[in-house]
Amino acid sequence: MPPADPAPPWCALCAPKRGNSEDEYEDAWAVDPAAGRFAVGDGASESSFAGRWAQLLTEAFLAAPRPEDMPGWLAEPRRRWSAEVMGLELPWFAEMKREQGAFATLLGLGVLRPTADRPGKWRAVAVGDSCLIRVRQGRQVNSFPIRKAADFGNQPRLLGSRGGPLPPPEHATGSFLGGDRLFLMTDALAQWFLDAHERGGRPWEAVASVLSAEQPDEAFAGWIEELRDRDGMRNDDVTLLSIEAGLAPEE
Amino acid sequence: MPYSAEISRTNPTALVFLLDQSSSMLEPFGAQPEKSKGAGVADALNRLLQNIVLKCAKADGIRDFFHVGMIRYGGRVESAFGGALAGSTLVPVSKIANNPLRVEVRTRKVDDGAGGLIDQNFKFPVWFEARPTGRTPMCEALAKAKEFLTVFLGVQPNCYPPIVVNITDGQPTDGDPREAAKAVRALASKDGNVLLFNAHLSDKQNRPIEFPTEESGLPDDFAKLLFRMSSELPPKLLAAAKADRFPVGPQSRGFVFNADLVAVIRFLDIGTRVAQSVR
Numbered sequence: 001m002p003p004a005d006p007a008p009p010w011c012a013l014c015a016p017k018r019g020n021s022e023d024e025y026e027d028a029w030a031v032d033p034a035a036g037r038f039a040v041g042d043g044a045s046e047s048s049f050a051g052r053w054a055q056l057l058t059e060a061f062l063a064a065p066r067p068e069d070m071p072g073w074l075a076e077p078r079r080r081w082s083a084e085v086m087g088l089e090l091p092w093f094a095e096m097k098r099e100q101g102a103f104a105t106l107l108g109l110g111v112l113r114p115t116a117d118r119p120g121k122w123r124a125v126a127v128g129d130s131c132l133i134r135v136r137q138g139r140q141v142n143s144f145p146i147r148k149a150a151d152f153g154n155q156p157r158l159l160g161s162r163g164g165p166l167p168p169p170e171h172a173t174g175s176f177l178g179g180d181r182l183f184l185m186t187d188a189l190a191q192w193f194l195d196a197h198e199r200g201g202r203p204w205e206a207v208a209s210v211l212s213a214e215q216p217d218e219a220f221a222g223w224i225e226e227l228r229d230r231d232g233m234r235n236d237d238v239t240l241l242s243i244e245a246g247l248a249p250e251e
Numbered sequence: 252m253p254y255s256a257e258i259s260r261t262n263p264t265a266l267v268f269l270l271d272q273s274s275s276m277l278e279p280f281g282a283q284p285e286k287s288k289g290a291g292v293a294d295a296l297n298r299l300l301q302n303i304v305l306k307c308a309k310a311d312g313i314r315d316f317f318h319v320g321m322i323r324y325g326g327r328v329e330s331a332f333g334g335a336l337a338g339s340t341l342v343p344v345s346k347i348a349n350n351p352l353r354v355e356v357r358t359r360k361v362d363d364g365a366g367g368l369i370d371q372n373f374k375f376p377v378w379f380e381a382r383p384t385g386r387t388p389m390c391e392a393l394a395k396a397k398e399f400l401t402v403f404l405g406v407q408p409n410c411y412p413p414i415v416v417n418i419t420d421g422q423p424t425d426g427d428p429r430e431a432a433k434a435v436r437a438l439a440s441k442d443g444n445v446l447l448f449n450a451h452l453s454d455k456q457n458r459p460i461e462f463p464t465e466e467s468g469l470p471d472d473f474a475k476l477l478f479r480m481s482s483e484l485p486p487k488l489l490a491a492a493k494a495d496r497f498p499v500g501p502q503s504r505g506f507v508f509n510a511d512l513v514a515v516i517r518f519l520d521i522g523t524r525v526a527q528s529v530r
Contacts, residue, residue: 017522019259024309045522048310085310092374093348096301097308103525154520155494235257236522 007033008113009246011211013220014239018228026051027186027239028104030058036111037062040130040239042186044103044158048094049085053102053161056080061108061125068125070169074159081161101162105130107184111176114245120176125169129156130239131190133183134174135204141197145170149195152187180245183207188236192227211242253443254485256411258316258521264411265318265341265403266303267396268296270379271419272325273387278420281456282509289381291452292418295511296321296331296379299416302516304348304376313345316521320399321378324392326385333379340399351376389423393431400438400445411519412443414505416512417480418450421473432480443485448505449477450512459510462492464500474508481506491518 010033016025026043028051039058043050056077064073085098105128114120124132126145129152134142146152157167176182181204185193196203206223213219220240227233258264276289283291300319307314318341321331332339335350355375360368396415403413415435438445457470462484466475481504484492492499495514505515 019261042523044525046306046525048308090310091349092354092376093304093308093313094310096374097305098310100305100525103523153494154523155525156523158523158525235259 006113007036008111009244010038011216011242012240013210013216014237015221015224017237018225018235020237025237026054027237028054028058029184029239029241030055030062031241032062035062036113037067037109038111038184038241038243039106039108040184040186040241041107042105042128042130042237042239047100047103048097049081049161050102050104052084053077053081054104054106057104057106057159058108061106067108067110068123068171070125070127071166074166078161078163101160101164103158103160104128105156105186106159107132109182109184109243111182111243114176114178120245121173122176122182123171123173125171127157127159127167127169129153129187129190131185131187131194132172133185133190133193134176135181135183136177137179138202138204141204142174143190143194144172146190146194149191149198152191156187176245178245181208182243184239184241184243186237186239188234189224189238189240192231192233196231207240207242254412254487256409256440256442258411258519260315262410263316263318263343263407265320265400265407265413267320267322267341267399267413267415268299268331269389269392269396269415269417269419270296270321270323270331271387271389271417272323272381272383273385273422273424274325274383275387275420275422276325276381276383278454280509281453282459284456287381287383288420288452288454289383293379293381295418295450295452297375297377298511298513299516300347300378301376302513303344306516306519306521307344308348313348315343315345317344318342318403319344319347320396322392322395322399324388325383328388328391328395331379341403347378351378352380353377386424387419387422388425389417389419389428390425390431393417393428393435397431397435397438400435404438404440408440409442410440412440412445413438414446414448414515416448416450416515417477418452418512419477420453421449421451421477429476429480436482444482446482446485446505447480448512448515449481449507450510451477451506451508453509455509457509460508461510461514462497462499462503463506464502464504469508478504478506487520488515488518491520
């Protein structure tokens with residue numbers, strides 16, 4: 001007999017900003033499919049040690065006993081970030097930059113997968129402009145926390161590694177039905193997706209075609225380059241986490 | 252849309268600072284009367300350079316998003332770089348970062364968390380020191396900036412338009428600088444015309460004025476002259492200024508009176524910005 005609530009099928013894809021090396025990629029993602037937890041983060045390019053901070057945040061979300069209590073679990077990744085970087089010998093400019101701290105967005109998601117007996121659900125927490133997009137029955141699109149392509153800017157709300165004010169996290173919940181797909185995207189891809197949808201397109205079809213490619217990593221890299229050239233997608237690190245409900249679509 | 256080119260290591264832009272070091276800069280600076288205007292220029296420039304370096308600093312080093320030039324004008328017009336960079340024209344920001352004249356340790360008062368103040372040391376890199384002397388050949392300095400940027404634009408024709416920042420008390424001695432300013436602003440990359448911004452350091456103790464939309468409220472003729480020479484802020488810089496709560500309007504110009512232009516460096520888009528309020 002299969003387990004009562006098996007982990008949902010998922011896939012993660014990422015690409016660095018054009019002109020940057022893979023080492024310079026400053027988004028992050030982390031998954032614990034068995035626990036139904038997924039997270040993406042986006043390190044702010046104007047801060048340093050930001051990729052590492054984004055990674056620590058996503059991992060801390062997975063490990064948090066109460067993930068919705070962000071002020072409660074934020075102390076641990078902050079402590080780890082400091083322990084890793086504060087002792088490093090650096091030139092004056094890198095030292096000053098480190099003093100300012102690293103900054104990143106965070107989008108954390110918990111899912112309960114639907115079964116034949118009951119619908120599934122999701123709960124998300126977000127600071128900043130990394131987005132959760134749910135596509136249902138190939139038409140219905142819901143997005144959180146940014147709802148419109150025009151609402152993206154270059155000064156999102158951010159979590160700092162060295163204390164400072166904590167922007168109030170945004171929370172959302174929703175149903176997760178058979179046939180649904182959940183996408184976690186960092187800002188450039190989410191903005192492209194919402195813009196394409198607002199123009200009447202079906203951007204999830206392009207995403208699905210990349211995910212079903214024989215080599216999704218390669219297909220993703222090529223597709224992102226194409227979006228930058230063809231659709232003027234903002235040149236930025238790009239991360240996509242896709243989670244499927246499985247089962248047949250429910251009417 | 253102009254002024255939208257990406258600023259990157261493969262497509263850097265240029266920043267050129269013109270530094271008035273004429274003898275009138277020995278007079279007291281209105282915003283800090285214990286200092287001379289010349290020392291005010293040096294502080295403003297060193298702060299600007301530090302902000303540029305930090306904007307480009309990452310854990311593994313400096314990303315060369317900008318090439319920077321410094322021209323001093325006081326008696327003569329010459330490169331203001333000293334030390335290892337003496338005589339340089341435009342240098343990548345990584346070289347600036349690694350070659351200050353010295354890094355001073357200064358002290359400031361900070362809140363001790365218990366209602367008192369304690370001294371805290373901080374590093375202050377110095378690239379430029381004030382040595383006011385002679386007359387004020389501002390027109391010649393603008394012509395020198397034009398020379399630097401003509402070469403740069405030949406190499407980087409697709410760059411975000413270079414920015415020239417002139418820091419002065421606004422009293423040129425080699426004629427009306429408006430024509431020379433116009434010639435600088437007439438230079439262009441494919442993304443738009445070169446921007447000329449002016450910071451006016453005055454001996455007047457008037458309140459600072461930042462990015463005004465018209466000249467009528469400016470305190471004297473020198474301020475008005477510099478305002479007329481200044482480019483309007485392009486839409487993205489204007490939006491960033493608005494987001495940082497500067498009282499700007501659609502015709503705001505890159506001009507400040509008894510204030511610095513550090514904010515302009517902050518406005519330049521090299522990726523996700525960290526809002527001032529969360530630092």
